[in-house]
Amino acid sequence: AGYSQVDHELQALLEEEGRLQRILQEQQQRIHEGELRLQRASEPDPQMGSYTESLKDSVLAEHKTRATESAAEEVRKKLEEVQLALQHQEEIRRRQEGRLQSLQLRASKLTHENDSLRHEVAAAEARLDHAHEEHVHVSSALRSGVGSLVETSRNTETDLTDVELEASRLDAEVRWYRLRRGEELR
Numbered sequence: 099a100g101y102s103q104v105d106h107e108l109q110a111l112l113e114e115e116g117r118l119q120r121i122l123q124e125q126q127q128r129i130h131e132g133e134l135r136l137q138r139a140s141e142p143d144p145q146m147g148s149y150t151e152s153l154k155d156s157v158l159a160e161h162k163t164r165a166t167e168s169a170a171e172e173v174r175k176k177l178e179e180v181q182l183a184l185q186h187q188e189e190i191r192r193r194q195e196g197r198l199q200s201l202q203l204r205a206s207k208l209t210h211e212n213d214s215l216r217h218e219v220a221a222a223e224a225r226l227d228h229a230h231e232e233h234v235h236v237s238s239a240l241r242s243g244v245g246s247l248v249e250t251s252r253n254t255e256t257d258l259t260d261v262e263l264e265a266s267r268l269d270a271e272v273r274w275y276r277l278r279r280g281e282e283l284r
Contacts, residue, residue, distance in 0.1 A: 104191045111184040118177040125170035132163030244274050 136159040247270055 104187060104194070108184065108187050108191065111180055111187060115177065115180045115184060118173055118180060122170060122173045122177060125166055125173055128166040129163060129170060132159050132166055135159035136163060240277050240280070244277055247273055247277075 136156060138155075250270075
C-alpha cells in the first residue's frame, strides 16, 4: 500500500513536471517573439512612417517581454521544486525497496531455519518415543522375570531344608539384584 501511494505521488509529480515543461517552452517562445518584436519596434517602420508608433510598439513589446520573463522565471522555480520533490520521492521509494528486499531475504532465511529446526525436533521426538517404548518393554520383561523367580522361589522353599531354603533364597535375591542392576544399566 505504501508503494502504490509513492508511485501515485511520483506519477502526479511527473505529470506536473511535464505540464510545467510545456508552460516553460510556451513562455520561452513568447519571450523570443517579444524580443523579435522589440527588435523590429526599435527600428523605424518605413511603411508606417511614424517613429512614435514604432516607439509605442517597442515599449509595449518590452513590457510584455518582461512580464513573460517573470512568468517564465516562476515556472522555472516551480519546475525546480517539482524536480526536487520528485528526487525526494524517488529516494524514499529506493530506500523502501531496499528495506523490503532486506526483510524478504531475512524472512526466507528464518523460514529455512524454522523448517530445519522442526525436522530436528520431530526426529528427537521420534527417538524419545522409541526409547520410551523400549524401556517399557524391557521393564515389563524384567518385572515378569522377577515375579516368576519370586514365585518359583516360594514354591521351592517349602520343599527345601533350612539350609537349602536359605541358599535358594539368597540365590533368588542375587538373581533379582542382577536383573535389577541390568535394568538400571540400560
